[in-house]
Amino acid sequence: MLRVAVPNKGALSDAATSMLKEAGYLQRRDRRELAIVDAENDIEFFYLRPRDIAVYVGRGILDVGITGRDLFLDAEVGTDAEEILPLGLGASTFRFAGPAGDFSSETELNGKRVATSYDGLLRGYLNRRGIDAEVVRLDGAVESSVRLGVADAIADVVETGNTLKAAGMDTFGEPILASEAVLIGRAGEVPQGVEVLKRRLNSVLVASRYVMLDYDVPKDLAERACAITPGLESPTVSPLADSGWMAVRSMVLKSQTNAMMDELYDLGARAILVSQIHACRI
Ligand SMILES: Nc1ncnc2c1ncn2[C@@H]1O[C@H](COP(=O)(O)OP(=O)(O)OP(=O)(O)O)[C@@H](O)[C@H]1O
Numbered sequence: 050m051l052r053v054a055v056p057n058k059g060a061l062s063d064a065a066t067s068m069l070k071e072a073g074y075l076q077r078r079d080r081r082e083l084a085i086v087d088a089e090n091d092i093e094f095f096y097l098r099p100r101d102i103a104v105y106v107g108r109g110i111l112d113v114g115i116t117g118r119d120l121f122l123d124a125e126v127g128t129d130a131e132e133i134l135p136l137g138l139g140a141s142t143f144r145f146a147g148p149a150g151d152f153s154s155e156t157e158l159n160g161k162r163v164a165t166s167y168d169g170l171l172r173g174y175l176n177r178r179g180i181d182a183e184v185v186r187l188d189g190a191v192e193s194s195v196r197l198g199v200a201d202a203i204a205d206v207v208e209t210g211n212t213l214k215a216a217g218m219d220t221f222g223e224p225i226l227a228s229e230a231v232l233i234g235r236a237g238e239v240p241q242g243v244e245v246l247k248r249r250l251n252s253v254l255v256a257s258r259y260v261m262l263d264y265d266v267p268k269d270l271a272e273r274a275c276a277i278t279p280g281l282e283s284p285t286v287s288p289l290a291d292s293g294w295m296a297v298r299s300m301v302l303k304s305q306t307n308a309m310m311d312e313l314y315d316l317g318a319r320a321i322l323v324s325q326i327h328a329c330r331i
């Protein structure tokens with residue numbers, strides 16, 4: 050039975066659980082449940098702190114897990130675990146920030162104190178960049194550390210930037226890391242069942258990112274229309290009762306749908322319809 054770690058709390062928890070449900074797996078109904086067996090799919094889920102998930106997977110206790118890329122790198126499990134699949138949820142950046150106007154580049158951190166909850170990640174980064182700064186490890190509410198005098202700058206998760214703004218801070222330097230939820234596994238091993246889990250999760254991603262586009266187009270324009278909507282492999286082109294027209298069906302990125310519909314309409318396509326994809330296997 051495949052053993053999978055899932056975040057029990059925090060920013061990734063609800064989204065990860067929803068994604069697994071969407072992929073057809075049984076998930077806990079009560080937030081106090083620590084584990085659940087999905088016998089039909091031969092898989093067991095363990096609800097753990099996202100920060101601990103890399104440790105369980107890296108030590109081979111659990112087969113795979115969902116955690117943040119930043120937390121995974123912070124855990125310093127080295128080569129024992131690896132990222133298997135980015136999951137497109139819980140996106141954030143990990144960045145330096147300081148009181149508005151105090152810092153303009155990361156080299157100014159030399160000799161300064163930097164507060165963070167991700168000390169492993171930060172120490173590795175500072176070492177690679179040759180920056181000699183003192184790392185102050187805090188559990189959370191890192192934005193308050195500078196005002197309270199325990200640090201000169203911070204390195205923290207930034208999603209909307211609202212928390213930084215409220216603390217009167219600005220980011221500086223390039224982002225240290227672009228993070229999102231990822232599926233991690235033990236390096237070099239593919240336990241039985243992982244391929245199916247990966248395929249199912251990837252299918253949820255595809256179904257959420259793509260839509261199905263249907264339209265009718267005059268026969269002589271079909272080739273140009275298909276060039277606008279090439280689909281994943283190739284669009285389906287079928288004849289209509291009116292022999293001068295063709296029907297085209299193609300999967301397109303949700304984010305590009307309106308621009309594509311405008312282009313198709315300008316070309317001469319009509320009856321352009323968009324429908325949601327509920328599930329798929331690509
Ligand atoms: N707005 C956000 N705040 C914090 N973490 C976020 C946010 N968006 C995404 N994440 C990701 O969630 C993970 C942090 O998990 P964690 O359980 O620490 O969440 P949390 O929301 O900070 O919970 P808590 O502070 O209660 O421990 C990281 O991978 C981080 O990149």
Ligand SMILES: O=P(O)(O)OC[C@H]1O[C@H](OP(=O)(O)OP(=O)(O)O)[C@H](O)[C@@H]1O
Binds near residue numbers: 189192208211212
């Ligand atoms: O850019 P934003 O959208 O404002 O989100 C980022 C903030 O959210 C998280 O804090 P969290 O609520 O987890 O509190 P914590 O710092 O105590 O963990 C993170 O540590 C940042 O402070």
Ligand SMILES: [Mg+2]
Binds near residue numbers: 189
């Ligand atoms: Mg937090």
